[in-house]
Amino acid sequence: MRILLIEDDTILGAAVRDQINADGHCVDWVKRLDIAADYANNAAYDLVLLDLMLPDGRGIGFLRTLRARGDATPVIILSALDQVSDRIEGLDAGADDYLIKPFDLSELSARLKAVARRYAGNPNPLIEIGDLQIDLASRSIRRNGKDIALTAREWVLYEAFLQRPGQLMSKAQLEERLYSFSTDVDSNTIEVHVSRLRKKLGHGAIDTVRGVGYRLGTAP
Numbered sequence: 294m295r296i297l298l299i300e301d302d303t304i305l306g307a308a309v310r311d312q313i314n315a316d317g318h319c320v321d322w323v324k325r326l327d328i329a330a331d332y333a334n335n336a337a338y339d340l341v342l343l344d345l346m347l348p349d350g351r352g353i354g355f356l357r358t359l360r361a362r363g364d365a366t367p368v369i370i371l372s373a374l375d376q377v378s379d380r381i382e383g384l385d386a387g388a389d390d391y392l393i394k395p396f397d398l399s400e401l402s403a404r405l406k407a408v409a410r411r412y413a414g415n416p417n418p419l420i421e422i423g424d425l426q427i428d429l430a431s432r433s434i435r436r437n438g439k440d441i442a443l444t445a446r447e448w449v450l451y452e453a454f455l456q457r458p459g460q461l462m463s464k465a466q467l468e469e470r471l472y473s474f475s476t477d478v479d480s481n482t483i484e485v486h487v488s489r490l491r492k493k494l495g496h497g498a499i500d501t502v503r504g505v506g507y508r509l510g511t512a513p
Contacts, residue, residue: 294339294409294452295470298322299329299355300371301347305394309342309371312398316405317432317445319470325349333359336469338366339456340408345372345383353386360387367408371396409456420455422511425494427455434494441493446471450486454499454509463506483507 296313300306301324313320321336323329326347333341341359345352356368370383373394380391389408392401410429420427426435432448434441443451449470453462467483487499487507497510 294405294449294456295319295337296321296340296342296405297329297332297336297338298342299326299347299352300324300342300344302344308398309401312402313405314445316402317448318405319449326352326355329355330358333364333366337466340405341366341368343368343370343388345370345374345379353382356383356386356388367411369404369408371401422509423495423497425498429455443490443493447486447490447493450483451490451494451498454507458509461502461506461508467507 296318298306298309298313298320300309300322303324306322306324310320310322321332321338323332324347326349332338343352343356352370352372356370359366359368367389368387369390369392370388371392371394372379372383375393380393383391389411390404392404406429420429424436425441428434429452432452434443450467453467453470464483471482487501491498495510500508500510502508
């Protein structure tokens, strides 16, 4: 997933960013709502982690603006505001979950997985495609009882296809998934990773539509 983290606390933000990266996701971290708005307007995110008290305003207004324009990107609120009324306000404004600070980073990871599965249409984290058994919760793949190891980048790309079965994804859309990793995204990065995924999962794992993009294959 590509995640937008909106959090002004430097220590907490760094911890959350590192946890998300360790889970194999891409993260863009910003500390102000105006910058967050620019990011949200110029990139496609799978999920937003939103603090409610930012230097330039309240996160609840940012959330309401997203929903008012029809943006259904899932949002998890991260806040020290722990009153029931605060949680009700956040959920009523369109949040999908509300996590009270301080929280355990492993719990955050679990909630990210739950929200992602719900929006991907896969409430059951176990998926079978041909002879592949895919566990979205543990981010693991097996064939005939044997594990297939994917790198973090390979998983991020394959997860993008799993979240949108049957839908074409352009090279530019796939490149966006990798921009938060520390190394640069070269012009042939997507082709290289798609080739590696096919070697590991089977040639039919990803279909190519020449000149248009890629989509999840049905027969690895």
